[in-house]
Amino acid sequence: MKYKILLAEDEPFLGKVIKESLEKNGYEVLLASNGKEAWGLFNEQEFSICILDVMMPYKDGFTLAAQIREFSKNIPLMFLTAKSDIKDVAQGYASGGNDYLRKPFSLEELFLRVAELLKRSKEEKSSTDELRIGEYVFYPKRQELIGGRAQIVKLSYKESRLLELLLQNKNQVLERKLALMRLWGDDNFFNTRNMDVYITKLRKKLQEDTSVEIVNVRGFGYKLIC
CATH class of the missing domain: 3.40.50.2300 (Response regulator)
Structure with missing residues (x-):
């Protein structure tokens, strides 16, 4: 390595x-x-x-x-x-x-x-690299999700960082501006739309477990429920 x-x-x-x-x-x-x-x-x-x-x-x-x-x-x-x-x-x-x-x-x-x-x-x-999200196991460093049927879901770098940030604020609202500043360094319109696309991609990759949901809290941000 x-x-x-x-x-x-x-x-x-x-x-x-x-x-x-x-x-x-x-x-x-x-x-x-x-x-x-x-x-x-x-x-x-x-x-x-x-x-x-x-x-x-x-x-x-x-x-x-x-x-x-x-x-x-x-x-x-x-x-x-x-x-x-x-x-x-x-x-x-x-x-x-x-x-x-x-x-x-x-x-x-x-x-x-x-x-x-x-x-x-x-x-x-070695003891913190594995994170649980419902039925999924999330490996931030490897940028992977492993689902209930053991299938491996690959994440892009930005997807992985966004999911990690959502998980750090699990069941709480992750403010949109905070996420944009941390991941993109700017909260302009283009980056906002870009982040919405990544949220949509993460929802699709987590859709196998119906207990996991990324909710859009209008006017504030997003909430990962799991």
């Missing part, structure tokens, strides 16, 4: 060095030069770990981490920063970070920290 890393670093030279060094160690790395770009990449692809610089334009690392943590409770988050004040460290952990590496740092230490976070994450996922 090749781990995919989201690296957000606004210093071009440092970002390039870290990216190339991690790639030489067998990782796939996507580099973002600011927090806004990193948030866009996070919403488009699935990552094994996020390495975030704290001081970035458009969106700082702490704000970005808090947004990521709202959607994913388990993905490892590591901060890179020149800040050393204990208050900054505390803020990093409060925003959902798992580790905090102060600049300047050695690449060897970075590799060790990344490997340890991924190992810990893998151990935690």
Whole structure:
């Protein structure tokens, strides 16, 4: 398995060095030069770990981490920063970070920290990767649903993330704007219609179990009943 890393670093030279060094160690790395770009990449692809610089334009690392943590409770988050004040460290952990590496740092230490976070994450996922939705078993990482007759239903990346978000708010209203901002980064008309299409696709893929329903709560959003 090749781990995919989201690296957000606004210093071009440092970002390039870290990216190339991690790639030489067998990782796939996507580099973002600011927090806004990193948030866009996070919403488009699935990552094994996020390495975030704290001081970035458009969106700082702490704000970005808090947004990521709202959607994913388990993905490892590591901060890179020149800040050393204990208050900054505390803020990093409060925003959902798992580790905090102060600049300047050695690449060897970075590799060790990344490997340890991924190992810990893998151990935690082994007991939480399987989710129940009525008669279905949902595997978010594999983007699969397995129905009562053991048939495998493949999901697209966006379908999987939307279903996971609905499940996190099971039997409660998932606000339309919240879902749009988390999954598309914008609540414009085009994205709203796009999300409606994905909801329709999910309904069809869950239709075998009549106890499972995605209800349209007019003017508010959607509710997954199961």
